[in-house]
Amino acid sequence: xKKLAFAFIVFAVLASxxxxxxxxxxxxGQIETLAVENPDSALxxxxxxxxxxxxxxxxxxxxxxxxxxAMYQNSEIMGKDSLLADALDFYRLREKDPRRYRAYFLxxxxxxxxxxxxxxxIDYLNAEHTAALTTDTVALGLVYRAMGDTFEKxxxxxxxxxxxxxxxxxxxxxxxxxxxxxxKINLANAYYNAxxxxxxxxxxxxxxxxxxNDFKRVQADILFLKGQxxxxxxxxxSAIHYYNILKQNYSEFLTSKHWRNxxxxxxxxxxxxxxxxxxxxxxxxxxxxxxxEHLIAYNNGNYKQSYEILKEEFAESNEYFRNIxxxxxxxxxxxxxxxQTNTISIENKNLKYKTIATITFISxxxxxxxxxxxxxxxxxxxxxxxxMGIINDLTECLKKKNEELKHSESKKHNKVIxxxxxxxxxxxxxxxxxxxxxxxxxxxxxxYKETMEIIRKLQTxxxxxxxxxxxxxxxxxxxxxxxxxxxxxxxxxxxxLFIFIVLGFSSTxxxxxxxxxxxxxxxxxxxxxxxxx
Numbered sequence: 205x206k207k208l209a210f211a212f213i214v215f216a217v218l219a220s221x222x223x224x225x226x227x228x229x230x231x232x233g234q235i236e237t238l239a240v241e242n243p244d245s246a247l248x249x250x251x252x253x254x255x256x257x258x259x260x261x262x263x264x265x266x267x268x269x270x271x272x273x274a275m276y277q278n279s280e281i282m283g284k285d286s287l288l289a290d291a292l293d294f295y296r297l298r299e300k301d302p303r304r305y306r307a308y309f310l311x312x313x314x315x316x317x318x319x320x321x322x323x324x325x326i327d328y329l330n331a332e333h334t335a336a337l338t339t340d341t342v343a344l345g346l347v348y349r350a351m352g353d354t355f356e357k358x359x360x361x362x363x364x365x366x367x368x369x370x371x372x373x374x375x376x377x378x379x380x381x382x383x384x385x386x387x388k389i390n391l392a393n394a395y396y397n398a399x400x401x402x403x404x405x406x407x408x409x410x411x412x413x414x415x416x417n418d419f420k421r422v423q424a425d426i427l428f429l430k431g432q433x434x435x436x437x438x439x440x441x442s443a444i445h446y447y448n449i450l451k452q453n454y455s456e457f458l459t460s461k462h463w464r465n466x467x468x469x470x471x472x473x474x475x476x477x478x479x480x481x482x483x484x485x486x487x488x489x490x491x492x493x494x495x496x497e498h499l500i501a502y503n504n505g506n507y508k509q510s511y512e513i514l515k516e517e518f519a520e521s522n523e524y525f526r527n528i529x530x531x532x533x534x535x536x537x538x539x540x541x542x543x544q545t546n547t548i549s550i551e552n553k554n555l556k557y558k559t560i561a562t563i564t565f566i567s568x569x570x571x572x573x574x575x576x577x578x579x580x581x582x583x584x585x586x587x588x589x590x591x592m593g594i595i596n597d598l599t600e601c602l603k604k605k606n607e608e609l610k611h612s613e614s615k616k617h618n619k620v621i622x623x624x625x626x627x628x629x630x631x632x633x634x635x636x637x638x639x640x641x642x643x644x645x646x647x648x649x650x651x652y653k654e655t656m657e658i659i660r661k662l663q664t665x666x667x668x669x670x671x672x673x674x675x676x677x678x679x680x681x682x683x684x685x686x687x688x689x690x691x692x693x694x695x696x697x698x699x700x701l702f703i704f705i706v707l708g709f710s711s712t713x714x715x716x717x718x719x720x721x722x723x724x725x726x727x728x729x730x731x732x733x734x735x736x737x
Contacts, residue, residue, distance in 0.1 A: 205735070216527040221231070222556040223257075223260055224254075224256075224257035225257070225259050228253060228254060228257040228263070229263070231249070231252070231253065231268065232253065232263065232266055232270065234249070235249050235250060235270050236266070236269075236270045236273070237251075237269075238274075239270045239271075239273035239277065239356055239394070240273060240277060241611055243274035243277040243278050244274075244278070246271075246273075246274045247274050248270065250267060250270065250271055250274075251300075253267060261290075261294055262294065264287075264290070264291075265290065265291040265294040265295065265303075266303065266308070268287045268290070268291040268307075269303060269306055269310060271287075272288060272291075272307075272310035272311070272313075272314065273306070273310060275310075276313050279579060280317075281314065281318060282314050282319050285314075286313065288311050289306075289311075292307055292308065292309050292311055292327075295307050295308075299333065299334055299337055300334065300337050301334065301592060302334070302338055302340070302343075304330075304331075304334045305331045305334040305335050305338070305340070305343050305347075306331075308327045308331035308334070309327070309328065309331040309343075309346070309347055309350065312324045312325070312326075312327030312328040312331060312347075312350060312354075313350065315327060315704070316350070316353070316354055316357070319357070321354050321355075321357055322403050322531070324354050325351060325352075325354055325355075326530060328347050328350050328351045328354065329351075331343070331347045332344065332347045332348070332351075335347055341374050341375075341378035341380070342374075342375075342383070344370075344374045345370075345371045345374035345378065345380070345383055345387070346371075346372040346383075347376045348367045348368070348371035348374060348546060349367070349368065349371040349387065349718055350362045351367040352365075352366075352367035352368040352390065352394060354370060355367060356397065361394065361397040361398045363390075363552050364394050364397065364398075365394040365395065365397070365398045365400075368387070368391045368393075368420045369391060369394075370389070371387050371390065372384075372387040372388065372391045375387045385412065385415050385416070386422075388407050388408075388412060389408070389412075389422065389425065389429070390432075391407060392404045392407040392408050395407065395433075395657060396429060396433050399436070401434075401436045401437045402437075404429065404430075404433040405430060405433045405437075406432065408426055408429060408430045408433070412426060413426055413427070419453075420454060420457070421457055422452065423453075424450060424454035424457040427446045427447075427449055427450040427454070428446075428447075428450055428462060428465070430446045430449065431443045431444075431445075431446035431447045431465065431469075432465060434446065435465065435468070435469055438472075440469055440472055440473055440682070443469050444473070445471055447466055447469065450462070451466070459489065460486055460489040460490040460493055463476060463482050463483075463485045463486040463489065464482075464486050464493060464495060464496060466482045467479040467482030467483050467486065467496040467499075468495075468496070468499070468697040469500050470482060471496070471500075471503070477501065479496060479499065480500055482496065482499060483496035483500060487635070490736060494513045495513075497513055498510050498513035501513065531685060533576060554566060581609055583651060588725070590617045593675070607705075619683045659716060659717065662717050663717065663718060663719035669700060669703070672703055673685075673703060674690075674704055676703060682700070683706065684703065684706070691735055694735070697720075697728070698728065698731075698732060700717075700718060701714065701718065701725070701728050701729070702730060702732060704717060704718070705729065705732070711725045711726060
């Protein structure tokens with residue numbers, strides 16, 4: 205029992221040593237806030253957390269999520285897959301914990317940056333599961349948007365459109381204007397990629413431009429996307445209109461794709477010279493983009509050059525169409541996600557069953573231990589009461605014998621005799637205290653222990669027996685010495701038996717004081733009587 209208590213104390217000390225302090229937890233809370241608002245500062249502060257606090261798995265998981273959050277805000281690859289995997293494992297079964305959502309969302313983004321799109325979708329679906337359970341509209345909107353981005357990278361534009369619609373609906377239902385307006389642009393782009401040009405144009409109203417006065421890059425994207433949608437509808441004049449606004453006001457944001465589209469619209473309008481100018485700008489940025497070169501060569505009658513360029517472009521186009529017409533990855537990934545979710549549910553049930561079974565087993569063991577302990581206590585109590593009854597009998601006999609001797613001595617010498625030997629006086633006091641303190645089991649145990657020590661001394665002989673023989677000789681004119689001289693063949697056991705018989709002890713008491721069976725007491729008494737006769 206002492207070893208168990210010591211082990212528990214050691215475990216408690218080690219656990220407290222590895223637990224983060226209130227100061228560490230408060231600092232981590234500040235870092236988690238900074239990870240969103242000032243990620244660079246958060247990354248610096250993460251290094252100041254003590255090593256001992258990081259031994260706590262929950263604390264370490266929160267630190268990993270904070271670091272992943274900072275990397276997400278900076279659009280950087282984290283490069284610590286094992287730590288992130290450990291955090292995911294920690295939160296995996298905690299389905300309603302908001303940190304579970306964030307852990308899976310950030311893990312999905314890391315996979316997205318590494319172009320591991322299948323793994324990204326699985327993580328995002330796990331994040332969606334927790335966001336749905338916690339009814340967090342913003343979280344659901346963000347995870348749907350992330351899934352839309354991922355499917356768009358996979359060139360599965362149908363799936364991307366579905367999730368951008370869900371993101372748009374979430375932000376609209378939650379009346380979260382900060383995200384809602386951006387979700388319009390995402391959805392419009394998804395409509396364009398899926399060839400729903402009218403829906404794209406309807407979302408990109410001119411009023412939307414006004415809402416992004418402080419975001420010129422967003423305004424440039426809106427104008428270009430709207431021009432693309434009109435161009436796809438063959439409404440070339442409208443397309444040119446928005447492209448011209450883009451060129452005049454946002455030239456700093458123009459890339460190769462902008463110059464290519466400007467050239468295609470000009471070529472379709474029959475403005476080949478203008479298309480050639482756009483082609484020069486295009487080739488300055490991206491010399492490998494030869495689409496406009498092919499159109500111009502074809503228009504100039506250089507069919508061989510046009511054919512060679514076209515062959516390369518078609519090779520790229522064929523690869524593009526192979527990607528978007530391959531099996532629908534969404535259904536495969538959703539099936540895998542459902543399997544994972546069912547596994548989590550089964551694991552949670554199994555965990556509950558295991559917990560119940562463990563509690564039942566421990567309770568059963570405790571009941572058995574309690575029953576055994578109570579049985580042991582009952583037996584010990586019974587033995588103690590029996591022995592104390594014998595001790596009480598012994599003390600009463602000694603008292604009577606003392607009174608008789610006092611009476612006879614007072615008649616003979618007309619004086620008060622000495623009390624019983626100290627050992628027997630001690631027994632008398634102990635027995636009295638035992639019954640006086642019947643409401644204190646611990647005190648009774650101590651008295652019982654002291655009493656049994658006195659009895660053991662009497663059983664082994666020695667000074668206590670010598671004191672007793674002196675007492676008898678003194679009170680009976682040397683009865684014990686005379687008896688021993690007349691019977692020199694007696695052994696020590698028989699001499700002690702004679703003493704206890706003279707004092708008037710019962711056979712039961714004598715068996716205890718001599719440490720022999722009561723049947724042996726009867727036999728030795730008979731033998732002693734024969735010797736006396």
